[in-house]
Amino acid sequence: MLKVKDLSVSYGGIRALRGISLEVPEGKIVTLIGANGAGKSSTLRAIAGLVKTSGGTVTWDEKHLLGLPPEDVLARGVALCPEGRRIFPHLTVLENLQLGGYGCKNKAEVEAGVERAFDLFPRLKERSWQKGGTLSGGEQQMLAVGRALMSDPQLIMLDEPSMGLAPILVEEVFHIIAQINAEGKTVLLVEQNAFAALRIADYAYVLEVGEITLEGTGRELLDDPRVVEAYLGG
Structure with missing residues (x-):
């Protein structure tokens, strides 16, 4: 609690x-x-x-x-998904997610976090190569939430x-x-x-x-x- x-x-x-x-x-x-x-x-x-x-x-x-x-x-x-999304517009969807996993202990945890995000947001998986700044507003919000979930809080x-x-x-x-x-x-x-x-x-x-x-x-x-x-x- x-x-x-x-x-x-x-x-x-x-x-x-x-x-x-x-x-x-x-x-x-x-x-x-x-x-x-x-x-x-x-x-x-x-x-x-x-x-x-x-x-x-x-x-x-x-x-x-x-x-x-x-x-x-x-x-x-405890993780925060900030107001205004605050994604990195010049990085790809995958790179944004990987940065969200900076606190993970090893590469396997990062990969598991990415898979969790893609399971929750299939649209992000389809756009994993796309720069964050080219996503729609809704997709950017999905990316921000997925990034906050990378550490499995x-x-x-x-x-x-x-x-x-x-x-x-x-x-x-x-x-x-x-x-x-x-x-x-x-x-x-x-x-x-x-x-x-x-x-x-x-x-x-x-x-x-x-x-x-x-x-x-x-x-x-x-x-x-x-x-x-x-x-x-x-």
Whole structure:
């Protein structure tokens, strides 16, 4: 289980996170929803070791993560698929995946990771020779997720995976997230598409200006009038 307690993050004089606490049980999908600037991405980046925290604790499987460099967080079984995909556009699909396996112990583990990605995303296998920058937006998102899965993490954190995608591709992305979870991965999902996120979430938190203001099961928040009005179009 991932346990975040009293987590605080500041950028200069701006408090991005104001002592938030949340839990992600093993094998579940937990989502964070909220407006731009609420602190959703800061939460994931703090857990991943990419931003300095000003207070709190983060543990995964009862092992402390705060203060570790990102590569050590990854080695503990926690991977981040960042907002905006962040693939390497001038490298091929295969090369992008292989770079995602930099933490693997040997070549066999890298090859196994590539095969897992190709099994999950057959389209990537068809385009393994193609430069990442020539892929469609949906294919680039598949590549970003496949790269994050290369180290076979127990917990995968997804930051806005549906951003900028056509509605039909958004549906495909959420189907893939559910499939990843069904295969045994724990998922912490940050999404602006609150309706799609809450539909697949076992549990959810609402972040507003760096604070958690609501929490409950995905179904409970889908039916909550405050969430409906603020995030689901009334």
